[in-house]
Amino acid sequence: xxxxxxxxxxxxxxxxxxxxxxxxxxxxxxxxxxxxxxxxxxxxxxxxxxxxxxxxxxxxxxxxxxxxxxxxxxxxxxxxxxxxxxxxxxxxxxxxxxxxxxxxxxxxxxxxxxxxxxxxxxxxxxxxxxxxxxxxxxxxxxxxxxxxxxxxxxxxxxxxxxxxxxxxxxxxxxxxxxxxxxxxxxxxxxxxxxxxxxxxxxxxxxxxxxxxxxxxxxxxxxxxxxxxxxxxxxxxxxxxxxxxxxxxxxxxxxxxxxxxxxxxxxxxxx
Numbered sequence: 001x002x003x004x005x006x007x008x009x010x011x012x013x014x015x016x017x018x019x020x021x022x023x024x025x026x027x028x029x030x031x032x033x034x035x036x037x038x039x040x041x042x043x044x045x046x047x048x049x050x051x052x053x054x055x056x057x058x059x060x061x062x063x064x065x066x067x068x069x070x071x072x073x074x075x076x077x078x079x080x081x082x083x084x085x086x087x088x089x090x091x092x093x094x095x096x097x098x099x100x101x102x103x104x105x106x107x108x109x110x111x112x113x114x115x116x117x118x119x120x121x122x123x124x125x126x127x128x129x130x131x132x133x134x135x136x137x138x139x140x141x142x143x144x145x146x147x148x149x150x151x152x153x154x155x156x157x158x159x160x161x162x163x164x165x166x167x168x169x170x171x172x173x174x175x176x177x178x179x180x181x182x183x184x185x186x187x188x189x190x191x192x193x194x195x196x197x198x199x200x201x202x203x204x205x206x207x208x209x210x211x212x213x214x215x216x217x218x219x220x221x222x223x224x225x226x227x228x229x230x231x232x233x234x235x236x237x238x239x240x241x242x243x244x245x246x247x248x249x250x251x252x253x254x255x256x257x258x259x260x261x262x263x264x265x266x267x268x269x270x
Contacts, residue, residue, distance in 0.1 A: 002081040002103055004090040006115025010192030012043045014116055020044065022113070024051050027079040030060035030068065032094065036086045055082075065098040077108045089117035093137040093163065118191050119161050122220035125198055126159075126186035130225065133159040141168070150175055151254050153223055154183065160223040166215045173210060176203040176223070186222040193217070 003022050008014040023041065031037040034057045044050040060068050060083065075081075083096050090096040090112070103110040119135050136153050139162060140146040153160040154176070164172050169187075176183055181204035189197040195217060199206060238251050249263035256263075 001079075002076055002083060002099065002108060002110040004083045004096060004100070004110065004112040006089045006113055006117070007037075007040055007084050007087055008192065009088045009116050009118050009121065010190065010196070012040065012047065014192060015040075015044060015048075016113070016115065018113060019115070020048075020050050022080075022082060023053060025080050026053065026055045026082040028072070028075070028081050029055055029057045030081060030083040030096075030099065031057055032059075032061050032085045032096075034059050037084055060095065060099065062095040065095045069098065069102050073102070073106070076103070077106070087118075089115055089119075092117055092119065092135075116192075118163070118188075118218075118220050121191050122186070122188040122222055123159070123161055125188055126200065126222040126224075128159050128186065128222060128224055130159055133161055133222075136160055136162040138163050138165075139172075147175075148254075151179070154179055154226070155254075157225055159225050162221050162223070164219045164221050166217055166219065169215050169219050169221075170207075170210060172221065173203060173207040177207050180226070181207075183226065184224040186224070188220040188222075190217040191220065 003026075005019050005022055007019070023044075029037055038057060041050070041053060045052065058068065058072070083090055083099055085091075085094040085096060091100055100110065102108070123133055134153075134156060136149065139149045139153075150172075153162065173185075176185070181202065183203045185199075185201065185203055185206055187199040187206065189195065189199075199209070201209070235252070235255050238248065238255070241248060245264055245267040246260075249260045249267055252258070252263045253260040258266075
């Protein structure tokens with residue numbers, strides 16, 4: 001039996017009674033980082049009287065997940081296995097997906113406990129009125145892939161939630177301002193922790209505010225959808241438009257893997 005257990009995204013008091021019960025019955029912990037998990041358990045024992053745990057702790061992450069399945073696959077159906085990420089809901093932007101897929105493929109019983117996640121918490125705090133949103137997790141760090149993902153986030157027609165590290169938050173604000181300085185954003189810092197803070201304003205105003213602030217901690221960014229987005233038009237509709245090739249090539253490039261130059265050459269030959 002494998003149980004995926006959400007852990008607090010900040011404040012340890014957010015742990016559930018059910019999670020503690022599962023922890024105490026575990027034979028083996030798969031952890032995104034064993035140090036994080038052991039630290040959490042130490043806090044639960046010291047502050048909340050959780051009983052000592054007699055279990056093995058093994059790392060299970062994006063680098064070694066497959067090798068762990070090869071190593072421990074035979075016991076997953078026989079023992080009480082707990083999977084936890086560093087914080088929040090397992091499997092969401094997390095290597096636990098490999099373990100879920102393995103359980104499904106090998107008909108191993110598993111359960112996912114409900115719990116806190118930074119995605120839903122930040123979106124609820126944003127106050128954006130539309131209940132529909134897309135989750136982009138972390139954008140690619142750099143290059144064309146990052147530009148393409150950000151363009152998709154800004155032009156998909158939905159509110160978008162994404163994660164960002166402190167050393168790239170300024171870069172993200174600069175990138176959004178360059179595209180749409182008036183776009184409304186909501187930034188959530190260090191959710192449920194001591195220095196939690198919320199910021200809601202235009203991209204330009206937030207860029208100016210954070211120019212004089214030392215950016216620390218973990219961030220969730222909510223991008224408000226623009227009411228009328230050009231990319232809500234389908235690829236085929238853009239391709240069939242009677243507009244100059246240079247403009248059409250730029251639009252098609254933003255929606256595909258081909259460069260503007262490649263599209264332009266294709267268009268003038270067609």
